[in-house]
Amino acid sequence: MSVLSELSHIHVDKARSAEDRRAQRRAAGRDNKSGYLFLLPWLIGLFVITIGPLIASLYLSFTEYSLIQPPTWIGVDNYLRMLHDARLHNALRVTFTYVIVGVPLQLILALAIAVLLNQGMRGLAFYRSVFYLPSMLGASVAIAVLWRQMFGVDGLFNQVLRLFGFEAKTGWISDPRYALWTIILLHVWTFGSPMVIFLAGLRQIPGMYYEAAAVDGAPRWRRFTKITLPLLSPIIFFNLVLQIIGAFQSFTQAFVVSNGTGGPSDSTMFYTLYLYQRGFGEFEMGYAAAMAWLLVVIVGALTAINFWASKYWVFYDD
Amino acid sequence: MTLDRRQFLTGGLAVAAASMGLTACGGGGGSSGGGGANGSANLQFAWWGNPVRNKNTAAAIAAYTKAHPNVKISQQPGEFSTYWDKLATQTAGNKAPDIIQMDMAYIAEYGKRGALLDLAKYGADTSKFVEGSVDSGKIDGKLVGINAGINTPTILANPKIFEQAKVQMPDDTTWTWDQAKEVGAELTSKAGNGIVGMAVFFNDAMLSAFLRQHGKELFTASGLGFEAADVVPWFDMVLAYQNAKAMLTAAQLTEEAGKSVDQSALAVGKAGMQMQWSNQVEALDKASGGEMKVLRFPSVSGKATDRKAWYKASMLWSASARTKYPEQSVALVNWWVNSPECADINLAERGVPANTEILAAITPKLSPDQKNVAKFIADIKPELAPTPVAPPPGGGKINDTLTRYQNDVLTGRSSSADAAAKFVDEAKSNLKS
Numbered sequence: 001m002s003v004l005s006e007l008s009h010i011h012v013d014k015a016r017s018a019e020d021r022r023a024q025r026r027a028a029g030r031d032n033k034s035g036y037l038f039l040l041p042w043l044i045g046l047f048v049i050t051i052g053p054l055i056a057s058l059y060l061s062f063t064e065y066s067l068i069q070p071p072t073w074i075g076v077d078n079y080l081r082m083l084h085d086a087r088l089h090n091a092l093r094v095t096f097t098y099v100i101v102g103v104p105l106q107l108i109l110a111l112a113i114a115v116l117l118n119q120g121m122r123g124l125a126f127y128r129s130v131f132y133l134p135s136m137l138g139a140s141v142a143i144a145v146l147w148r149q150m151f152g153v154d155g156l157f158n159q160v161l162r163l164f165g166f167e168a169k170t171g172w173i174s175d176p177r178y179a180l181w182t183i184i185l186l187h188v189w190t191f192g193s194p195m196v197i198f199l200a201g202l203r204q205i206p207g208m209y210y211e212a213a214a215v216d217g218a219p220r221w222r223r224f225t226k227i228t229l230p231l232l233s234p235i236i237f238f239n240l241v242l243q244i245i246g247a248f249q250s251f252t253q254a255f256v257v258s259n260g261t262g263g264p265s266d267s268t269m270f271y272t273l274y275l276y277q278r279g280f281g282e283f284e285m286g287y288a289a290a291m292a293w294l295l296v297v298i299v300g301a302l303t304a305i306n307f308w309a310s311k312y313w314v315f316y317d318d
Numbered sequence: 319m320t321l322d323r324r325q326f327l328t329g330g331l332a333v334a335a336a337s338m339g340l341t342a343c344g345g346g347g348g349s350s351g352g353g354g355a356n357g358s359a360n361l362q363f364a365w366w367g368n369p370v371r372n373k374n375t376a377a378a379i380a381a382y383t384k385a386h387p388n389v390k391i392s393q394q395p396g397e398f399s400t401y402w403d404k405l406a407t408q409t410a411g412n413k414a415p416d417i418i419q420m421d422m423a424y425i426a427e428y429g430k431r432g433a434l435l436d437l438a439k440y441g442a443d444t445s446k447f448v449e450g451s452v453d454s455g456k457i458d459g460k461l462v463g464i465n466a467g468i469n470t471p472t473i474l475a476n477p478k479i480f481e482q483a484k485v486q487m488p489d490d491t492t493w494t495w496d497q498a499k500e501v502g503a504e505l506t507s508k509a510g511n512g513i514v515g516m517a518v519f520f521n522d523a524m525l526s527a528f529l530r531q532h533g534k535e536l537f538t539a540s541g542l543g544f545e546a547a548d549v550v551p552w553f554d555m556v557l558a559y560q561n562a563k564a565m566l567t568a569a570q571l572t573e574e575a576g577k578s579v580d581q582s583a584l585a586v587g588k589a590g591m592q593m594q595w596s597n598q599v600e601a602l603d604k605a606s607g608g609e610m611k612v613l614r615f616p617s618v619s620g621k622a623t624d625r626k627a628w629y630k631a632s633m634l635w636s637a638s639a640r641t642k643y644p645e646q647s648v649a650l651v652n653w654w655v656n657s658p659e660c661a662d663i664n665l666a667e668r669g670v671p672a673n674t675e676i677l678a679a680i681t682p683k684l685s686p687d688q689k690n691v692a693k694f695i696a697d698i699k700p701e702l703a704p705t706p707v708a709p710p711p712g713g714g715k716i717n718d719t720l721t722r723y724q725n726d727v728l729t730g731r732s733s734s735a736d737a738a739a740k741f742v743d744e745a746k747s748n749l750k751s
Contacts, residue, residue, distance in 0.1 A: 066427075066431060066711075066750075067406045067407065067409060067410040068406070068409050068410065068427070068428060068431040068432075068433045069431045069432070069433075087744075148573075148576065152573050153567070153569050153570050153573060169567070169569075170567075170569050171569035171570065171572065171573055173573075174568075174569035174570070174572035174573045175568075175569045175572075175729070176725070176729060176731065258576075259575060259576035260399070261575070261718055261721070261722075263572060263575075263721070263722060263725065264568070264569070264572040264722075264725050264729075265722055265725045265726050265729070265731065266722060280402065280403045280406060281402075281715055282712060282715060282748065283406065283427055283711070283712075285410075
């Protein structure tokens with residue numbers, strides 16, 4: 001505050017006359033203009049590609065819109081309909097299961113590998129790349145296709161099981177009891193990007209803390225829980241928020257593995273997949289828009305809760 | 319219900335015939351008026367396909383533009399799976415292509431919403447088409463799609479597997495659903511090597527056949543053509559096939575749905591029979607390296623004439639209702655389905671041509687597989703019942719819904735009665751009035 005008021009004093013001292021002040025304002029205006037000019041590409045993008053469609057979809061969510069005919073206003077009917085849409089409720093259940101199970105598992109694995117790689121081993125860069133590889137591939141169509149082959153009734157996984165004498169008759173992606181878990185496994189496997197972020201975070205923790213703890217005789221596990229976890233908590237929080245938002249929006253894996261159906265028996269019907277099916281498959285773009293807004297509300301609420309809860313466990317060392 | 323539909327169909331026929339007569343009197347109206355002067359036009363032409371079709375289509379377009387130098391055609395080839403997303407967004411943005419390759423599953427969706435041109439109004443010529451092949455392109459009495467090739471549901475059987483298992487090829491003019499199940503079970507038990515009697519057998523086409531044989535329909539002009547009680551025996555039957563080990567397991571069937579024809583269980587020799595539309599026979603033969611026997615689907619009574627067969631358009635030619643060049647668009651479609659020149663290029667790749675003269679002209683040039691199919695399609699003429707109406711808006715995805723509830727039954731998650739009730743509920747609520 002004090003610095004600010006000093007600055008304003010300087011301003012007042014400098015601009016003594018009214019003319020001076022006007023000139024100054026003009027100069028400032030010019031400065032702003034060029035500022036906006038430089039921002040223009042981003043601003044155009046923001047308004048044309050982000051905010052415009054956002055508002056349009058909000059409007060469409062209150063309409064019946066088949067894409068083929070112009071939208072007609074139906075008020076909150078789309079939102080009321082969601083209350084009774086059993087398949088939507090199922091999609092929510094599937095997606096929440098995916099997020100609640102998949103995200104923590106993925107983060108734990110990412111952290112474990114990051115801690116392992118942070119032991120100052122030789123060839124770190126190589127291992128880091130190897131472990132990061134699945135993340136670059138995981139969201140891709142090719143890997144999802146591979147997954148489909150591997151976990152089919154006669155896929156590689158079952159063939160290996162049969163080698164060991166198991167009677168593996170079912171398909172891990174085609175049996176409604178297992179299909180979602182196979183996709184969660186695919187998600188967990190793509191732990192690379194949180195791992196790299198964890199690794200960077202681990203590097204920031206001063207080694208002297210560990211040395212001091214070791215001198216005091218703290219065992220490894222204790223050093224991990226009392227030093228690593230608290231000092232890494234902002235990074236964990238960051239990863240958690242990002243991964244939750246990302247997981248709610250996942251689409252590709254389920255789309256490819258289930259061939260776009262969300263099957264078998266809707267067991268992999270992710271929210272976004274159902275939204276896509278309603279919008280483009282069944283020409284109910286108004287309903288799909290309403291679904292998209294429900295997703296925004298859900299993800300927004302969860303993120304808000306996350307930030308609120310972070311007060312109790314995230315430790316900022318500053 | 320049935321009477322209503324028949325009346326509706328005959329009404330539609332009369333309208334089409336009348337409008338055809340009118341345009342014939344107009345005399346070559348296709349070359350005057352419309353968007354450009356002297357029939358010049360700039361047309362967008364969209365289709366989905368495979369490499370062979372893309373090549374043929376491009377060649378045919380080149381031939382047409384050579385003969386009509388004032389018509390320019392820009393090509394929009396695509397893949398089936400993404401084609402519909404694109405078409406929907408193009409239509410929403412008022413940029414629909416002038417000529418649209420259409421599918422039966424979507425024709426009502428577009429036609430009922432006024433997105434497709436009434437082709438009869440602009441001189442569409444289907445006068446040489448075989449009976450039963452024009453109706454499928456009519457929505458509310460308007461001709462919004464012209465049959466681009468005849469298709470009919472068949473059961474394909476692999477003679478090699480039958481020989482290997484020493485099972486007699488069934489007589490498809492007399493077999494019932496129960497007998498088909500026994501044949502399938504016999505194949506499974508005798509063929510060995512994990513070969514199964516039937517791969518994908520029970521889909522929307524077979525449900526339609528089953529319902530028609532029981533005096534119902536999948537869809538009527540006004541909505542769903544059946545009740546829950548009508549599909550309970552269907553689900554029971556599917557379950558009986560599974561219990562008799564006549565077909566693939568539920569998990570295997572789910573995986574089959576994600577495979578292309580050339581990867582399907584019949585093509586790779588893992589099943590003896592499979593339901594297949596007739597225009598896929600060639601692709602299947604090529605993939606398997608053998609020659610499949612084309613069979614009639616079973617009936618309830620054991621008489622082929624009772625099986626209520628039908629012709630379906632494998633795909634249709636439509637034009638956008640907002641095209642600037644309606645005459646020129648229809649002229650191009652007319653040329654496509656009625657000129658020997660175009661037929662020579664495309665042959666039966668889109669299905670057996672509905673135009674009987676064209677079919678006769680190209681038959682000598684067809685591959686043995688295509689000849690086989692053409693013969694089958696001609697043979698079953700006496701077994702045809704009225705053409706089913708196009709799925710109403712929201713009905714195009716009924717196979718997905720059916721597959722889902724069928725899977726519930728096959729995996730024991732749901733009883734036939736439960737699944738039937740839920741299936742009918744959902745199918746009904748998907749239909750838009």
